Amino acid sequence: MSQAQIIDQLKAVVGADRVLTDADSLATFGKDWTKIFAPKPLAITFPNSSQQVAALVKLANELDFAIVPSGGRTGLSAGAVAAHGEVVVSMDRMNTLSDFNLTDRTVHCGAGVITEQLQNFATEQGLYYPVDFASAGSSQIGGNIGTNAGGIKVIKYGMTRDWVAGLTVVTGKGDILELNKDLVKNNTGYDLRQLFIGGEGTLGIVTEATMRLTRAPKNLNVLVLGVPDMNAIMSVLHAYQGKMDLSAFEFFSHKAMTKVVARGDVAAPFATEADFYALIEFEAISDADMDCAMALFEHCMEQGWVLDGVISQSETQAKNLWRLREDISETIAEWTPYKNDISVVVSKVPPFLAEIDKVVTQAYPDFEIIWFGHIGDGNLHLNILKPDDLAKEDFFEKCGQVSTWVFEIVEKYQGSVSAEHGVGMTKKPYLQYTRSETEIAYMRAMKAVFDPNNIMNPGKIIDA
Numbered sequence: 001m002s003q004a005q006i007i008d009q010l011k012a013v014v015g016a017d018r019v020l021t022d023a024d025s026l027a028t029f030g031k032d033w034t035k036i037f038a039p040k041p042l043a044i045t046f047p048n049s050s051q052q053v054a055a056l057v058k059l060a061n062e063l064d065f066a067i068v069p070s071g072g073r074t075g076l077s078a079g080a081v082a083a084h085g086e087v088v089v090s091m092d093r094m095n096t097l098s099d100f101n102l103t104d105r106t107v108h109c110g111a112g113v114i115t116e117q118l119q120n121f122a123t124e125q126g127l128y129y130p131v132d133f134a135s136a137g138s139s140q141i142g143g144n145i146g147t148n149a150g151g152i153k154v155i156k157y158g159m160t161r162d163w164v165a166g167l168t169v170v171t172g173k174g175d176i177l178e179l180n181k182d183l184v185k186n187n188t189g190y191d192l193r194q195l196f197i198g199g200e201g202t203l204g205i206v207t208e209a210t211m212r213l214t215r216a217p218k219n220l221n222v223l224v225l226g227v228p229d230m231n232a233i234m235s236v237l238h239a240y241q242g243k244m245d246l247s248a249f250e251f252f253s254h255k256a257m258t259k260v261v262a263r264g265d266v267a268a269p270f271a272t273e274a275d276f277y278a279l280i281e282f283e284a285i286s287d288a289d290m291d292c293a294m295a296l297f298e299h300c301m302e303q304g305w306v307l308d309g310v311i312s313q314s315e316t317q318a319k320n321l322w323r324l325r326e327d328i329s330e331t332i333a334e335w336t337p338y339k340n341d342i343s344v345v346v347s348k349v350p351p352f353l354a355e356i357d358k359v360v361t362q363a364y365p366d367f368e369i370i371w372f373g374h375i376g377d378g379n380l381h382l383n384i385l386k387p388d389d390l391a392k393e394d395f396f397e398k399c400g401q402v403s404t405w406v407f408e409i410v411e412k413y414q415g416s417v418s419a420e421h422g423v424g425m426t427k428k429p430y431l432q433y434t435r436s437e438t439e440i441a442y443m444r445a446m447k448a449v450f451d452p453n454n455i456m457n458p459g460k461i462i463d464a
Contacts, residue, residue, distance in 0.1 A: 001063050007043050009063065010087065013055045018046040018093075029090055030068075030082040032075040034426060035336060036396060041068065041082035048093040050168050050176050050207040056089055057205070058174035060455045068457050069201035071111065071143025074135035076339055077424030079147065079200045079460050086458075091142045094207060097121050105213045106165050106182055111142025111206050118211060127213040130157035130247075134326045142206045148198035150420035152326070155376035156247045157214075159420070161197045168208035169196050172451025182210045195446065200422050201457040203450040217247060219284045222318040223293065225300070225309040226274030230350040232305040233278050233375060237346070239296050239305075240280060241376075244289070248281035249376030250325045256370045257324055259331045266323045272308035278375070279325050328372050335385035336392055337370070338399035342410050343419035346378040352413050353380060359405050360384065364398065379419040382406065407433040423461040431462070 001009075011019045020029070021043050030039025042065065047053045060067050068082040070090040082088050094110035097118070101107070105127060109118060115129075115136040122129040131144065133151030143149075145167070149160045157163075166182040179193040180186055196206055227233050237249055254275055261268050269277070284290045293311070300306040312318035344352045353371065360369055360382075370383040384402060386395040407417050411433040418427045418434075431440065440462060447454070447464050454464040 003042060006063055006065060006087075009059055010043055010045055010056070013059060014045050014047050014052055018048075020044040020046075029070055029073070029088050032073040032078060032080040034076060034078040034081065034424075035392070036426060037078050037081045037083045039082055040085060041088045042085045044070075044088045044090055046090050046093045050170060053089060053170045053205055053207050054174045054176050056087070057170055057172065057455070060087065061172075061174065061453050064453070064455075066455050066458050067205075069142070069146065069205045071140035071146070072114065072135065072138040073143075074139045075143065075147060075424060076341065076421045077147075077418065077426045079422045079424030079457070080143070081425065084459070089205060091140055091207070094142075095140075099210075100125065104165075104182065106210050107213065108208065108210050109141045110208055111140060111145075113141045115139045115141065115144060122213045123216065125213070126216060128216040129163070129211065129213055131160050131163060134329055141209055141211065145197050145206045145209055146200050147422035148420070150374065150377070150379065152248050152250060152374060154374055154379070154420075155249050156245065161194065163212045164193065164197055164209055165212050166210040167193050167196060167206055169204045169206050171204035172453065172456040176207075177204075195450075198422070200424065200460050202447060202461050204456060217283050220247065220281055220318065221284050221290070221293070222312040222321045223280040223282075223297070223309060224269045224321050224324065225278045225280070225297070226270065226272050226307040227276050227278055227305060228307060229275060230353055233276055234346075234350055235303065235305045236278055236280075236300050237376060239300055240282075240293075243292055243296060244282050246280060246282050246376065248279065248374075250279040250373070251375040252277055252279070252325050252328060252372035253370060255368065256328050256332075256372045259370065260324055260327045263327075263331055266320050266327065269310045269321060269324065270308045274307050276371075277324070279321065281322075325372065328370070332370055332383055332385060335368075336395070337383040337385050338396065338402070339421075340382040340403060340406055340417075341379070341419050341421040342382065342406065342415055342417060343377070343379045344410070344413045344415035346376070348413050348415075349375060349378055349380070352409065352415065355409050356382060356406055359409065360402055363402065363405070367398075374419075378415075403430060410434065425460060428459075428461060428463075 029044040030041040066086040068086045091112035095112035099108040144160045167179040368385040373380040407430045417430045
């Protein structure tokens with residue numbers, strides 16, 4: 001069947017005005033935040049129900065074309081890139097919230113609901129949706145589920161996986177499955193829900209989800225500390241975690257902060273320079289909580305673990321302190337960064353980071369390295385910035401060699417080549433550094449069960 005005939009069939013399923021083939025739409029919806037692969041989809045479709053998604057999947061099986069699910073396209077592993085004539089299935093129209101239940105603290109979401117939309121809804125109900133990250137204003141719940149998104153609150157609240165009460169998915173066969181039915185306890189065999197969380201649309205498409213909410217935190221305070229080295233950061237983490245429940249423990253390098261401050265939108269937290277900075281967020285429900293935080297600060301200063309620090313005195317100041325960490329990705333985007341999203345168990349972070357930094361710096365001394373991440377859960381973001389005089393293609397080729405060295409160190413420390421951004425296409429060549437060949441074989445077998453014709457986001461995570 002010709003491409004024109006396939007497009008006609010797509011229009012018959014979702015409506016003529018819900019299939020786009022113009023160049024701008026193909027370029028926009030065929031890519032995510034990665035810049036390595038050029039988008040080249042056949043068409044963009046906008047279904048409005050699980051039934052329409054199922055009809056598209058059945059059509060794909062019948063006419064032998066591939067499907068790429070599309071959310072907010074904020075991914076950093078090329079998991080939502082359509083580079084080989086696939087049909088993009090956008091969740092934009094499936095963006096409603098419904099069936100809020102105060103007793104269960106749940107709300108039903110279409111896969112196209114924006115993360116910030118869910119957060120704001122929870123706030124309006126006096127509750128809280130805690131999964132949060134810099135792209136909350138554009139990322140979608142379906143994409144968050146597909147990549148098991150983490151973010152800045154994992155140390156207390158966990159990953160997206162921990163907040164999914166139930167799922168509606170369309171498998172690669174076009175079957176609609178209702179998974180878990182929002183139950184807290186449900187020990188009736190395999191929890192298929194968990195396969196689709198983090199599955200990046202390779203087994204099927206998440207179309208709807210029931211998300212759990214929790215109580216809203218009270219009087220959040222932010223503390224930014226300048227520290228001399230990574231070992232000191234770990235000592236600060238141990239000190240604070242031993243006495244307080246933290247909602248965030250982030251870190252960033254001085255080079256990272258310098259880039260953010262240079263934009264002029266936010267000031268440095270204090271005059272003292274430090275190699276690294278820790279950002280701590282905690283609830284001060286009582287005066288005793290604040291007293292404890294300040295006593296710990298003084299203790300860390302006395303031990304030489306902290307060089308200087310500042311604590312927020314208002315909600316506005318807290319937001320500005322957070323911007324020192326949250327604005328890093330947007331700020332460094334102009335340098336076309338090559339990103340690695342890696343993790344180890346928390347106790348191994350200092351030697352792990354030092355070993356990677358040494359290898360990359362010695363191999364490419366002209367490359368600027370920006371470190372930041374969620375150190376409270378062992379997740380580090382290594383960003384290598386492209387020199388102005390180096391072509392993008394040459395830069396990515398050199399960084400490919402860097403990745404091999406980095407992932408050899410990841411394997412040595414029994415870490416993960418992708419902590420929270422998924423595998424997609426960019427991390428797929430390195431999956432064996434975290435997963436054994438036996439595990440990968442089982443993953444291929446599961447893929448074959450749910451998607452026997454390999455039409456669901458092919459080429460992502462594994463090769464079928």
